[in-house]
Amino acid sequence: GRADRVRYDTPSIMGFKGSASMGDDAFWDTGLTYGATYGDIQIAAAAQYASLGTDTPANNYGVGLALKHSSGLSAGAHWGEEGGGSNAASAINGHSWGVEAGYATSAISNLGSTAFSVIYTAADATFVDDYEAETVSFHVKQSMPAGVAVYASYENASFEDNNAGTALEDLSVFLIGTKLSF
Secondary structure, eight states: OOOOEEEEEOOOBTTEEEEEEEESTTOEEEEEEEEEEETTEEEEEEEEEEEOTTSSSOEEEEEEEEEEETTSEEEEEEEEEEEOOSOTTTOOEEEEEEEEEEEEESSSOTTSOEEEEEEEEEEEEEESEEEEEEEEEEEEEEEEGGGEEEEEEEEEEEEEESOTTOOOOOEEEEEEEEEEOO
């Protein structure tokens, strides 16, 4: 669920924008974003830190960077970490990172833009045992008139742990859907 909170966002200054919020149960967070265009390249970057108060994990933080060329090619990367908690036996400590490559074009269909992306993410969480996950996903989105988009995604997730008594199954998901924006 969502926590009640009060948030402030700064005005954008030379592409930088800050935010900070405070909420229930000693929760607070802060973030900084940057966005700019240099010639044919758009850049978006973000960094954030959250103190989750009485929750476990007690805090998380991360950074991300994305680049998009006017040709439609794009790439991005992210890294994040979480950890701590009041109960050391169940405290979660983990990190994740991922990379993405994409391409968007209007040359395939006269209905609207078509976008493709592939994403790789790796993560691990340590509490009692070491759990690891890797996902690879492929996405296609076709924009259409009147704010309609049709999309399809395939994701394969594989899991490992160091506990001989636990068997984790790999998972594959295929999803199709539509989105109406108005």
